[in-house]
Amino acid sequence: MKAASFAYGRPNSMSDALALLADADGEIRIMAGGQSLGPMLNLRLVQPPRIVDIAGLAELRSVERDGEALVIGACVTHADIEDGRIPDVTQGVLPRIARGIAYRAVRNRGTIGGSLGHADPAADWVTTLAALGASVQLTSSAGRRDLAVTEFIQGALQTALRPGELVTAIRLPSLSPAARFGYAKACRKPGEFAHAMAAVLIEPDTARSRIVIGAIDTTPIVIDDSSLFGGAITEFRQSFDRDLADRLLMQAGVTDPAARHIHVSVLARAIAEAAP
């Protein structure tokens, strides 16, 4: 279990990083903490000829407010968020999710941007940030574009990232005081990959909701309307339609009834947690 040989670059500036990416004519992998990529390299599941390690870029570790939103640099670690070293616009949701990611050793090095770029369906950020309505800032030498997390994630380990492009930041809208958030996941052991996961955001003031079911073999299921609650979010806990959730999971390819039952039960717990 030793990685195949690869060229390793650790640029000192964004412009160097983008130049390296633009120059790459073969496959290139971006390392932003290496907590998933490292094992994949060692198992030779990926054998990129070049790796660009962006974890040292100061620009990507910065956090700034943009009006009501928070822009989090891609290389902010889970531990930075867990420990409150960055501001929070989510009334504690962000640090709480960070605390539940894998193990502390992973959180010390793993980054929020790296997690999204890796796009593991069982990753906490993929599900949570989709529910919170976050967007991803993508930068290349040609310029910058923003994509909603729900558009960025295109499948298991698949993203909309183009060659030469880099996740540089996550833009997170602030959570209104009235918003209700619930989150639940099922893991065989604390810190292991989740086999069921759900995030629930209910916004009573705008009468909107967003439900995300993660940890399935494909893109998370995102329910942007109130269909799961019979069309209205008032009394959402009581009106949760388990059968509809079950059907959506079936459509997403979860054929095992026991697995679906666990997913739906986890979703029910996230909903219960969001309920007043």
Add this chain to the structure above:
Amino acid sequence: MTDAAPTASDARAPRGVGARLLRKEDDRFLRGRGQYVADIRLPGLKDVAFVRSPVAHARIKAIHIPAAFRDVVFTADDLAGIKPIRAVSGLPGFKISEQPVLAVGKVRHVGELVAMCVAGSRAEAEDIAAAVELELEPLPAVHDMRLARAAGSVLVHEHWGDNVFLETNFEVDISAALDAPIKVTREISTARQCMAPLEGRGVIATFDHRLDQLTLYTGSQMPHIVRNGLSDCLGIEQGRIRIIAPDIGGGFGHKGILLPEEVCLSWLAMHKGWTVRWLEDRREHLSASANCREHAYDITVYADRDGRLRGIDCVAIVDSGAYSSYPFSACLEAAQIASILPGPYRMPAYRCRTYSVATNKCPILPYRGVARTGVCFALELLLDAVAVEAGLEPGEVRLRNLVQPQDMPFDNITNKHFDSGDYPGALQRALVAIDVPAVRARQQRGEPDGRLIGTGVSIYCEQAAHGTSVYAGWGIPMVPGHEQATARLTPDGGLELRVGVHSHGQGLETTLAQVACEILGVDPDKIRVVLGDTAMTPYSTGTWGSRSMVMAGGAVGTACAQLVARATRIGAKLLQLSPEAVVWREGRACGPNGSVSLAEIAHTWYRRPQDLPADVDPAGLEVTSGYKPVRDSGTFSYAAHAVTVAVDPDLGEVELLDYVIVEDGGVLVNPMIVDGQILGGLAQGIGTALYEEMPFDEAAQPLATTLADYLLPGPTEVPAPRLFHMETPSPYTMFGVKGIGEGGAIAPPAAIANAVNDALRPLGAELMQSPLSPRRIVAAVLAAKQASAT
């Protein structure tokens, strides 16, 4: 620091048998100074990576080695004269498998060695391995042991005509049980597992031209047995082989076999003159080597209305994998099932058929608790089913059937000879400690979080240190005889003990010193225990079968007793007394008016022989002696485990709320170390119960090839158990000790499954398969709901 844990320097505390002495070896382990195979650096060391079969079953059409690597890649064609590994059982009907060290003609499991690649580093060796191209003609794979027995199945070894290594039958008049009013029948299975010691396997081979000797460093529990096997495969005399097993980071049986890799590296060292190393990585460990435990039972238990057992009828299958591993063979696991299934329970009728079945999986290896974990799971789950039928508490059913202490020693229905013990006493203590009535009351109340509470018990017995008479019957390549130890006084009065067993976590450097201290009176701090080197230690079959404390402890005790006799005679000379007038006390030869210390005796013998008279006993102060218990059919340690769980029926999650163990391992040489053994075993048992599983697909591809997929219990999964000891001495062993190395891992799966089933009983759900994963629990709950709805 509590009174129970004296420091190593507290000279006033008792230090012999029974002392909770801190472990001598922990100074180096806790400082990170242990030396494992991977820590050894030799000049010119090269690394080896293997080309392994990517498929479970195929004919090898060709192996293409790029021209640039011709000199560093070797296949079976290069290994002229090397014999395959053969582990033949003498049991009638056993079919022999020959395991080529590098595949010949066919590959029979994923991960089988096909070629070896040598380079300056492991990464470069893996690059070369990746460049070697295998041309394979795929064959259908035998992936399921039940299907493997079906007529027309693909054959793992074509010339056998079927896929059965061995079938055994045992019966005591089953017809006498058939009219019993209670009859419960279940299909039970335990998953294929991996052993997962912290340290994987590792081998370094080098050739010493001065000594004309191959030196093999290998993480082995049994260096002398490795030498036997290597000598056979390499075709060279044993004197030309030295096996050194340095510190071992956990064995559990995985390090109790001869590896094809050991033979391969030996060949490289001998024929290429290279010093070569192979370190097993975790993927190799999981997918190609350390498999164990896969059992399936069709079992019926017959009982009277009052829960008394009338008989057991069982067919058991063990998935032995593709080859018979050396030295324990492919059938030790299955063939033992028939003899150990009834355990400490009385019954008038019994029948058991067993099959050791070949499949396209890697060979099954003996894992801590060998066969017993599966047997305990099968029988103890069925006893709970009997309890339900009889309307009795599970504990009560067991109390009505266990052998009573006044019936000891006891020969059970399969003629297992139980040396001593109070099984009902242990169970009753466990039932009191777990407080069954309180659990029943809590079940009545219900839980605010909707979880379901359950409690379960299980009892196991562990035959340990079984010797010549038992193993001669199996007829495998290794039969333990008298265990030997050398006890050697140094000129300064220190003691060196040399034993052929090995310590891979058991703390033998401490416990064997405690035995010597007990007899000779030498402070354990002045005792060095030499293990793990064929050049330095007497022959031994090694450490397995919970035998080392009984056997090597007995041997050390015997050798030390002889040393006492010799030292007494010399001491008597120095005291100018007749030997009869001198007694040995606290490390001194004592006469009526004076005494002389062991150090003075040693000093005189070695350095001032002129002070001794001419007629002194010439035998000296170095003794090698052998030991066997009075009866070598084994010691029987045992325990009752009781656990209370909370089960989440929607998520299938199990929390262990309380865990009680009442164990009886006879006289304990070091109760602190025994506690550690039990805790470690419990963790492994919890893994078996709830987490560990190596699944295979229909192509017999292993599906859990990393530790992200193969789940091991960690600190958050292992509760602190409440541990109680009973000490019923064995009548047959020195000090009354019994082997206790494996027991902790045997009982937990059964106790936990019984507790989960107890919790799920109101829903009508029942699980008969380990591990009890969330998916299996939820599936059982859904199935029960569906059944009650229709």
